[in-house]
Amino acid sequence: MGTLGYTATISLDGYAADANGDFDWTAPGGDLFRFHVERMTSVSHEVLGRNTYQLMTYWQSEPEDGSWSPDEHEFxxxxxxxxxxxVSSTMTEADLVSDRDRLLPRLDIAGLQQIVDDAEGEVEIFGPTTASEAISAGMVDQFRFFIVPRVVGGGLxxxxxxxxxxxxLVEHRVFDNGAALLHYRRRDAERSS
Structure with missing residues (x-):
């Protein structure tokens, strides 16, 4: 049985995307990217909304110019x-990039609990919209907020x-670019992490 974690890169005022839907300002670099590489070794399953899933297809194959760094190759x-x-009501099976991936039109609490129960390691739910119901239901055990030194004034x-x-609070760290990690655990969550 796995655990459920929620990871978000956010502005100082608590937004994962600005009022225009832009989140390019959340892109990690340097030691923060290296931290993500190391962190991903404990993740066994990702649950993503359509936009994040499509964005992350970038990691399926290296760009033709061969520009990935060693850390990018490892990630x-x-x-x-x-x-x-x-999780998408508009995607089809043809939109999936790997036979390891599956598609759900909607993520309900029972379905998410089954994913967590079947997982070995951490299930990471990524994206505020996708994670909203699980957070409200008290299902999320671990919260990792990567706070960037930016105020966007509104958005998601x-x-x-x-x-x-x-x-x-179980961990905190400041990175070279001024971003800070605040890693929290739900007080009543199992102490397995």
């Missing part, structure tokens, strides 16, 4: 080895309205 290898679930909030969470 791509880890990404390609993951089991992934895309990282946490759903009305969510009440009792969390304890």
């Amino acid at each position: 791509a290898r880890l990404w390609q080895d993951l089991t992934r679930t895309a 909030r990282a946490l759903p309205p009305g969510a009440e969470l009792d969390l304890e």
